[in-house]
Amino acid sequence: MKKVVVTGIGAVTPLGSTFIESWETLKTGQIGTDILTRFDTDGIPWKIAGELKDFDAGRYLSRKETNRLDPFVHYAVAAAIMAVEDAGLTEQPAQRIRRKGIPIPDTGHSAYLKTSGVIIGSSRGGISTIERELIKLKTSNIKISAYLMPSTTTSMAASYIAQKLGISGHCLGISNACASGTNAIGEAYRLIKSGFHGPVLCGGTEAPLCRICIIGYGNAGALSRAKNASAGRPFDKSRDGFVLSEGACILVLEEYEHALDRGASIYGEIAGYGNTTDAYHMTIPNPDGEAKAILLSLREGLIEPEEVRYINAHGTATKLGDAAETRAIKLAFGKSARGIPVSSVKSMTGHMLAASGAFETAVTLMSMKEGTITPTLNLQEPDPDCDLRHITKPERGDISISITNSFGFGGVNAVLALRRFPS
DSSP states (O other): OOOEEEEEEEEEBTTBSSHHHHHHHHHTTOOOOEEOOSSOOTTOSOOEEBOOSSOOGGGTSOHHHHHHSOHHHHHHHHHHHHHHHHTTOSSSTTOEEEETTEEEEOOOOOHHHHTOEEEEEOSSTTHHHHHHHHHHHHHSSOOOOTTHHHHHSTTHHHHHHHHHHTOOSOEEEEOBTBTHHHHHHHHHHHHHHTTOOOOEEEEEEEOOOSHHHHHHHHHTTOBOOOOSTTOOOTTBTTOOOBOBBOEEEEEEEEEHHHHHHTTOOOOEEEEEEEEEEOSSOSSSOOHHHHHHHHHHHHHHTTOOGGGOOEEEOOOOOOHHHHHHHHHHHHHHHGGGGGGSEEEOTHHHHOBOTHHHHHHHHHHHHHHHHHTEEOOOOSOSSBOGGGOSEEOOSOEEOOOSEEEEEEEETTTEEEEEEEEOSOO
């Protein structure tokens, strides 16, 4: 049976412009969400969001590309380039060339990369650009952009990454609500296990900070109405919804022997993947379906429930979601459930939709590698319905095996079982 490992990570998040910067910020317990500045929120009760603070698309794309592509593609390309460089798959890593005065990444890449794959998830795709063009149509005589349709399709993140990096192998865009990024990693894992030569770039990207998304999620009852940066309160009794955020995280997955042959550094192993649907309700989660996904991930990884040492929770801070996840963990782990450390990264990043699952996978790998569990912030009074072992301060631990959960609208569930390297 092929072993699948992670050899590269790239990310842009509300916590930092690189994955390592985001990871270091996370460990110090800093919150990346704040007052939404992307547009005027007068008359809108949802004021807090997780914005990228110093992102410069011009470092990765030409001005023409930047203008033609939605930000969810900008973020994905940036994270992918950083992941490929981190994995050592470029012939001249981190070097830049200039065309017409604009710095863009060197396009030199290894033959191994040319035949690789790309699987990227996004829940909302190019919704910010769609909103912008609709406003233009309604308020002016300026015609709709000829690039509206191609630049906003969900698959464009995967296909444009392939174009920028010269990848001509497997390519797939996934839209599976908030589970999309985790699904992308799981499908990449399955692809490599089935014999694909790899590597596969996989993860999630999202740029949903526009009026239609804020009002849409808000009217659905999913967003917090709190007016401060501590609005995201996973598992807290007073929680009232999640904080919407933007960002991207891309991982490089490879077959273990290939990674060894080229001397790659290894973050950890993807050991198992559970993908289920509740077949229950559009927005109300079902703990049974979530528990089944957890158990399937463990079964594929030949892991017993009592071996799990950490759970990176979906933990969005919605009333129904956190309670259902707690119930699912109890169903999956039985008597051992209350002894397993649990934390939610979204208390600091907000909810980056598809990007959250990918980023949380990367964070969990680093937690195992460094023996550091990042905390759930803003958890002042745990809900009695969420009675697990919540970590509220950074904690050291010997974490050999973990799971990371992602659940989405429509009852879609994706869970990854991760193993520390070396095991």
